[in-house]
Amino acid sequence: MKQIDRNFMRFIFLSVLILSVNLFSFSTNYSAKFTYSTDFSQQQPNTSLSTEFYINGSSFGSNYDLSFALMGTSLNSSKLSFKFDPFALVVYKNQIYGTSGDQIILYRISDGQNGVSIHYAPLNVYLFSSLDLMYAQYNLNNGNILVGKRGSNFDGAIDLSNTFGNFRFVTEFVWQNVNKFDFSDTVYLVIFSDVNSNWGIRYVLVPSTTKYLAFSPQALGNNNIINAWYKIPGKVNLNSYVNTKFNFDNVEDNLYDNTEVGVDLNYSNVSLSLKKAGLSDVTGVMPDEWGKFSIGTSYSFTILGLNGKIAYSFGKPAHNTIATLGEVFYVELGKSFGNTSVFGKYQKIIGYYEERDALYGEIKLAGFNNGQVTLSLGNTDFYNFNTFKPVLNIEFSLWW
Numbered sequence: 001m002k003q004i005d006r007n008f009m010r011f012i013f014l015s016v017l018i019l020s021v022n023l024f025s026f027s028t029n030y031s032a033k034f035t036y037s038t039d040f041s042q043q044q045p046n047t048s049l050s051t052e053f054y055i056n057g058s059s060f061g062s063n064y065d066l067s068f069a070l071m072g073t074s075l076n077s078s079k080l081s082f083k084f085d086p087f088a089l090v091v092y093k094n095q096i097y098g099t100s101g102d103q104i105i106l107y108r109i110s111d112g113q114n115g116v117s118i119h120y121a122p123l124n125v126y127l128f129s130s131l132d133l134m135y136a137q138y139n140l141n142n143g144n145i146l147v148g149k150r151g152s153n154f155d156g157a158i159d160l161s162n163t164f165g166n167f168r169f170v171t172e173f174v175w176q177n178v179n180k181f182d183f184s185d186t187v188y189l190v191i192f193s194d195v196n197s198n199w200g201i202r203y204v205l206v207p208s209t210t211k212y213l214a215f216s217p218q219a220l221g222n223n224n225i226i227n228a229w230y231k232i233p234g235k236v237n238l239n240s241y242v243n244t245k246f247n248f249d250n251v252e253d254n255l256y257d258n259t260e261v262g263v264d265l266n267y268s269n270v271s272l273s274l275k276k277a278g279l280s281d282v283t284g285v286m287p288d289e290w291g292k293f294s295i296g297t298s299y300s301f302t303i304l305g306l307n308g309k310i311a312y313s314f315g316k317p318a319h320n321t322i323a324t325l326g327e328v329f330y331v332e333l334g335k336s337f338g339n340t341s342v343f344g345k346y347q348k349i350i351g352y353y354e355e356r357d358a359l360y361g362e363i364k365l366a367g368f369n370n371g372q373v374t375l376s377l378g379n380t381d382f383y384n385f386n387t388f389k390p391v392l393n394i395e396f397s398l399w400w
Contacts, residue, residue: 030053032052032054079095088120103159168193176213202227203226209223221245274295310330332345343361345382358388362375373394374395
């Protein structure tokens with residue numbers, strides 16, 4: 001089946017590509033990137049060279065659009081749309097579909113996939129050849145109806161949204177694996193808020209604590225999931241929230257263990273955030289007796305042509321990579337000199353048992369008609385890596 005799909009898609013794209021060259025507007029552009037890296041973390045430096053070459057093309061006719069990208073000699077991504085108002089057919093390769101339009105978000109496809117979508121307003125049908133998934137979404141004036149198929153199982157959902165004066169009321173009912181007739185596979189959602197969502201409460205009821213939604217970002221695992229918030233917009237922007245989850249058979253303990261409260265405050269270039277996760281682990285007045293918590297502040301500034309930011313946080317865990325109590329200091333600076341830009345950042349983690357330092361710097365030279373050179377030192381991902389890695393990269397980017 002997949003081989004047939006692959007050959008069919010190749011035939012469609014090549015046929016339209018040939019027609020577009022001869023009959024319709026057709027344009028291409030090219031890009032290349034060469035990266036030379038030297039890793040000095042070992043006793044013997046390790047060098048590597050990587051190359052990437054892309055051809056991007058597009059073609060537009062009265063009833064179709066075509067876009068594609070070649071990486072080397074391989075088709076990296078493509079999108080072909082046939083439009084015969086009000087009907088449309090779209091064929092994808094390695095494209096991100098996004099999400100279904102319901103409140104729970106029953107289906108979220110966040111990486112590149114292959115497939116076909118059919119649109120005949122208000123009906124949209126999505127058929128994936130790279131996933132064992134297909135679903136149809138019917139758009140109502142005040143909601144959506146979804147029917148999906150995952151492997152041999154069927155899903156269904158309906159969500160409705162209504163406003164009453166300054167209030168908004170949303171409901172959704174989801175039933176996974178409808179063909180198994182098991183009500184433990186259901187999910188119920190209710191949202192009550194003002195029309196601008198400056199305050200509100202979101203409640204999710206789940207009969208089972210072991211079920212999950214296969215393609216949804218909505219985390220389950222508890223019978224009751226509650227999110228409440230209150231915002232004060234303006235010059236001083238305040239956002240306060242309470243998130244909790246609990247089961248019917250252990251309400252009190254779950255509330256103490258799983259409740260998260262927080263406040264985010266923003267004023268001009270200054271921000272402050274306070275968060276406490278769990279209430280049962282507070283055993284005293286000292287910070288190492290507070291359990292999981294976070295206190296953070298940051299300040300963005302411009303001075304003498306420099307754009308910068310300084311930030312500080314204190315809590316447990318101290319960092320994404322440090323589970324103990326500790327603090328994090330962060331600073332970044334950047335400046336442009338005509339076609340040249342310089343950027344650097346530094347992070348220091350002081351944990352209960354350890355200290356970590358991370359450093360990154362780069363220089364970009366962009367004074368070329370169709371190219372750019374970037375020199376960088378270190379690893380830019382401070383969230384997942386907490387130490388400096390002595391890797392020097394020289395990257396040449398070209399486009400024409």
